Amino acid sequence: KAGVTQTPRYLIKTRGQQVTLSCSPISGHRSVSWYQQTPGQGLQFLFEYFSETQRNKGNFPGRFSGRQFSNSRSEMNVSTLELGDSALYLCASSLGTIIEQYFGPGTRLTVT
Amino acid sequence: KNEVEQSPQNLTAQEGEFITINCSYSVGISALHWLQQHPGGGIVSLFMLSSGKKKHGRLIATINIQEKHSSLHITASHPRDSAVYICAVLAGNQFYFGTGTSLTVIP
Numbered sequence: 001k002a003g004v005t006q007t008p009r010y011l012i013k014t015r016g017q018q019v020t021l022s023c024s025p026i027s028g029h030r031s032v033s034w035y036q037q038t039p040g041q042g043l044q045f046l047f048e049y050f051s052e053t054q055r056n057k058g059n060f061p062g063r064f065s066g067r068q069f070s071n072s073r074s075e076m077n078v079s080t081l082e083l084g085d086s087a088l089y090l091c092a093s094s095l096g097t098i099i100e101q102y103f104g105p106g107t108r109l110t111v112t
Numbered sequence: 113k114n115e116v117e118q119s120p121q122n123l124t125a126q127e128g129e130f131i132t133i134n135c136s137y138s139v140g141i142s143a144l145h146w147l148q149q150h151p152g153g154g155i156v157s158l159f160m161l162s163s164g165k166k167k168h169g170r171l172i173a174t175i176n177i178q179e180k181h182s183s184l185h186i187t188a189s190h191p192r193d194s195a196v197y198i199c200a201v202l203a204g205n206q207f208y209f210g211t212g213t214s215l216t217v218i219p
Contacts, residue, residue, distance in 0.1 A: 033207075037153075043198065043209035054204040088153050097204060099143050103155035 004056035004093050012110045018079040021107045025072050025093030028076065031055075032074040033098055034066060037088040037106075046089075048098060049074050078109075086111045115139045118199050118210035125217050131186040133213045135199030136179065146173050146184045147198040149212070155198075158184070189217045 003023045006053050013019050025032050033056075034046040045058035049068035068074045072093075078085055092101035117136045125131050135144070146158045159166050159173040161182065166173050170189075175182040186193055194217050199210040 035207075042211045043200070043207075046208045046209075048206070058206060089151070090155060092155075098205070098207070100160055101157065101207075103147075103157070106153040106155075108153065 004091060004102055006089075006091055006104040006107050007109060008109050009105065010110075012112060013081050015081055015083060017081050018077065019081060019109060020054055020059060021076045021089055021091075021109070023074045023076070023091035023093075023104055025074070025091075026102055029093035029094060029095055029102075030072055031094045031098055031101075032068055032072065033092045033094075034074070034076050035090045035092065036060070037090060038086070039082075043090070046076070050096070081111045083111050085109065114211070115170055115203065115208040116199055116201055116210040118213050120213060121211065123215045125189050125215070127190060127217055127219050129189050129217075131189050131193075131215065131217075133184045133197050133199075133215070135182045135184070135210055136150055136180060137182075137199075137201045137203075137208070139201065139203040139208065141201040141203050143202040143208075144182050145200040145202070146182075147200055149196045149198060151195075158197075187200075189215075191217045191219050193217050 031050045033048040037043045048056040066076045088106045090106045092103045094101045149155045153182040161175040167198040170187045198212045
C-alpha cells in the first residue's frame, strides 16, 4: 500500500505571494492532519480534515486554510506569505481518529 | 508554556550504549507517541502508548500515566539510530509535540 505523498517537496516563494500544498493520504484513510515544523517552534498542529470537513484547528492565523476533497486528498493554502512561514509542512493521514497517524515526507517551503 | 517537555535536547552516545530520552507532559492525554525523524524530514511513528510498556527490537517505550511521564530507551545503540526523537501527546482532538531530542551515535 502506498504511503502518504506530498507535493511539491520543495518550494520557494516570495513574501506576499500565496501557496498551495497537496497531500494524498494512504488509500482508505479519511482523516488528514497538517503540521508546521520550524527550528524555533518545533512541530505545531495546523488543522485536521475528516470526510471533507474541518474537524479540528490549531492556533494559526486565518491566512492558513485547507480543504479536503471527496477522495480524501487534501490541500493547504497559505495566503500573503511572510518570512516566518518558511517551514517544513507535514501532513499525516489516519483511518478515522487521529490516534494512529502516518506522516508524509513533507513540503519544505522557503519564503524570501 | 509547553504542554510537552523533552530531555535531553541533544545527546551524543558511543555505539553500543544504552540511551534514555524522557518526556513529561502537563495535560490529560488519551495517547502518547514516540516519533523518529531522520534528516530530510520524514517522520515515522515508533510507538503509540496509552499505558504500560512496549518493546520493538532494541527500542522500549514506557509510560506512567499518574506521573505524566514517558521514556524511550534504545539498547545497544547504533549509528543508524541517529535521528531526532519527538514525543507527541494526544490531548482532546489534537497532538502537542515536544521540541525533540537530537541523538547522534558515534561508531
